[in-house]
Amino acid sequence: xxxxxxxxxxxxxxxxxxxxxxxxxxxxxxxxxxxxxxxxxxxxxxxxxxxxxxxxxxxxxxxxxxxxxxxxxxxxxxxxxxxxxxxxxxxxxxxxxxxxxxxxxxxxxxxxxxxxxxxxxxxxxxxxxxxxxxxxxxxxxxxxxxxxxxxx
Numbered sequence: 001x002x003x004x005x006x007x008x009x010x011x012x013x014x015x016x017x018x019x020x021x022x023x024x025x026x027x028x029x030x031x032x033x034x035x036x037x038x039x040x041x042x043x044x045x046x047x048x049x050x051x052x053x054x055x056x057x058x059x060x061x062x063x064x065x066x067x068x069x070x071x072x073x074x075x076x077x078x079x080x081x082x083x084x085x086x087x088x089x090x091x092x093x094x095x096x097x098x099x100x101x102x103x104x105x106x107x108x109x110x111x112x113x114x115x116x117x118x119x120x121x122x123x124x125x126x127x128x129x130x131x132x133x134x135x136x137x138x139x140x141x142x143x144x145x146x147x148x149x150x151x152x
Contacts, residue, residue, distance in 0.1 A: 002128055003029055008036040010124035010134050011046045023149075039134070043142020046120055048150065051108040054101050061085050062097040080126055087122035088115070109151045113143055 004010045007029055014032045015021050024041025025034045036042045050064070058067045061081040069075035078097070085095045092115070103116045110116055117139045124134040 003031070003033060004124075004128045006035075007033055008039045009034050009042045010039060010128055010132070011042055011120075012127045013042060013045050013049065039138040040142040040145055043120060043134075043139055044145045044149070046123065047110075047116070047143060047146035050116075050119075051104045051146075051150070054104050055106055055108055059101050060098045061095070061101065064101055083126050084119065084122045087125070088118055091115075091118060107151075110143065110147055113140075116143060 004012050012033050013022065015025060015028055015034050022034055022036070022041065022045045024036045024038060024044065026037050027035045029035060034042070034045070036045075049068070053059075053064055053067050058064045061084060062078070065077040065081035065084070069077050069080045071077055081097055085097065085099070089095050101119075102111055103119060105111055117136075120139060120143075121134050125132045
């Protein structure tokens with residue numbers, strides 16, 4: 001079985017601070033990936049993590065994925081960024097590795113839920129397997145939960 005599915009964590013999010021676990025996290029696996037009670041909490045965590053990175057200057061595909069999936073951890077951040085950009089190009093023309101990510105404003109408020117959902121869906125596909133589709137209801141509920149908790 002695929003850990004991201006078993007863990008209800010299609011983004012393979014890790015808990016950076018064990019003293020302050022992600023909401024909805026009920027533990028971690030042997031690689032430190034969070035195990036969530038429901039995928040909506042993984043979506044909430046992915047939104048929060050993305051908003052933090054983007055509002056702190058990691059605001060292009062290249063910079064975001066260098067931070068999200070660092071080469072030091074055995075990832076290929078440029079390949080990751082290219083994959084996500086290619087998925088979004090179906091809906092938004094002219095995207096490059098250096099296109100600014102306009103998912104959140106400077107305060108972390110969601111700018112475009114549709115674009116954010118596409119971005120997150122592509123990330124889940126990259127993390128798990130080609131063709132994986134995160135349920136639309138989980139995306140919508142997780143984004144709404146993020147907005148409820150952090151966007152006032």
